[in-house]
Amino acid sequence: MNIVSSYPMASATTFKCGGIAKWFVCPDDLFEFASLLKLHQGKKYFILGNGSNTLCPDKGYDGLVICTKNLNRIKHNETSVVCESGVDLFNLNSYLAENNLGGLEWSYGIPGTIGGATFMNSGAFGSSMSDFIEKVAIFDDNKIKLLYKNEINFSYRKSSLQGLPIFKVWLNLKKSDKENIIKQQNLVFEERKLKQPLTYPSAGSVFKRTENIIPAKIIDKLGLKGVKIGGAEISKKHSGFIVNSGGATSTDVLNLIKLIQEAVLGKENIRLEQEIIIME
Ligand SMILES: Cc1cc2nc3c(=O)[nH]c(=O)nc-3n(C[C@H](O)[C@H](O)[C@H](O)COP(=O)(O)OP(=O)(O)OC[C@H]3O[C@@H](n4cnc5c(N)ncnc54)[C@H](O)[C@@H]3O)c2cc1C
Structure with a gap:
């Protein structure tokens, strides 16, 4: 395990912008992950999966970033699947297809890890992670504890796992067949590419969207589609996305978020709640 200093967060997040992390490390196994957390107790750290829901401000992160990308082991017994928290959802979907396990096809194309997806209660096409979680191993009080689903509060893109490093996730899936799974995954991915x-x-x-509030629709209605600040742009394809159209800084992104929130509050009297996580 190699702790690197002055690590550029633009290379660790899918927004491809942001400042420098003071320290950056990718533990190779759960023992190393636990040791790091013990050693770093009381100090500032951020757990990063694939960084696909995270923005690092331009001023950087003055602490240790622990990236889970090497914690990528998967096992299953019948329809119960256990993943280390850094398992990438693309790899998980391939593993599930190979082993004739269905249920998670909707997540195909979400560029995150199972740890990030559990923390965020990620979802799509009417399903979300919490529908499939049996239990989670977390690190708390210097030891590994198991939390069963009924001990965790899950809501839209939110869980009560705030501040609790996720080590492993157990999923309950169902028997299916490889061909059917791959067909569903491809359909989901085509839909994503389209939208x-x-x-x-x-x-x-x-x-975040709610039953009554669909941010992309409101943003469209206010004529904000395509609006740019620096290199950050409200996507012309999907107004719920801000894209880095080239050379965006995190400040550009944050200013564009503020512009949208103020316009929506001023004109529609609706407070849009941010889904993306800002490293602080
Ligand atoms: C093109 C695109 C499409 C997307 N589509 C969807 C979609 O359809 N549905 C959806 O819900 N999201 C979607 N997302 C957002 C994102 O991919 C998901 O939220 C994803 O599950 C986040 O996983 P991650 O590993 O990248 O998390 P990160 O961004 O690395 O982290 C997100 C949060 O989870 C925490 N976290 C990560 N790992 C752990 C851990 N092991 N223990 C404790 N906390 C942890 C982090 O500290 C952070 O607070 C999309 C993103 C992109 C770029």
Whole structure:
């Protein structure tokens, strides 16, 4: 395990912008992850998966970033699947297809890790992670604890796991067949390509939707589609996304978020809640 100093967060997040992290490390296994957390107790750290829902401000991050990308082991027994928290959702979907396990096809194309997706309660096409979670191993009080689903509060793009490093996630899936799974995954991915600006760096939807509030529709209605601040642009393809159209700084992104929130509050009297996480 190699702790690197002065690490550029633009290379660790899908927005491809942001400042420098003071320290950056990728533990190779759960023992190293636990040791780091013990050693770093009381000090500032941020756990990063694939950085696909995270923005690092331009001033950087004055602490240790622990990236889970090497914690990527998956096992299953019948329809119960256990993943280390850094398992990438693309790899997980391939593993599930190979082993004839269905249920998670909707997540195909979400560029995150299972740890990030559990923390965020990621979802799409009417499903979300919490529908499939059986239990989670977290690190608390210097030891690993198991939390069953009924001990965790999940809501739209939110969980009660705030401040709790996720080590492992157990999922309950169902028997299916490889061909059918791959067909579903491809359908989901085609739909994404059609609707989302996948050729530009972004962090997905910037704002949370509710039953009555669909941010992209409101942003469209206010004529904000395509509005730019510096290199940050409200996507012309999907107004719920801000994209880095080239050379955006995190300040550009944050200023554009503020512009949207103020316009929506002023003209529609609606407070849009941010979905993306800002490293602080
Ligand atoms: C093109 C695109 C499409 C997207 N589509 C969707 C979509 O359809 N649905 C959706 O819900 N999201 C979507 N997203 C957002 C994002 O991909 C998901 O939220 C994803 O699950 C985040 O995973 P991550 O590993 O990248 O998390 P990160 O961005 O690395 O982290 C997000 C949060 O989770 C925390 N975290 C990460 N790992 C752990 C851990 N092991 N323990 C504790 N906390 C942890 C971080 O500290 C941070 O607070 C999209 C993003 C992009 C760029």
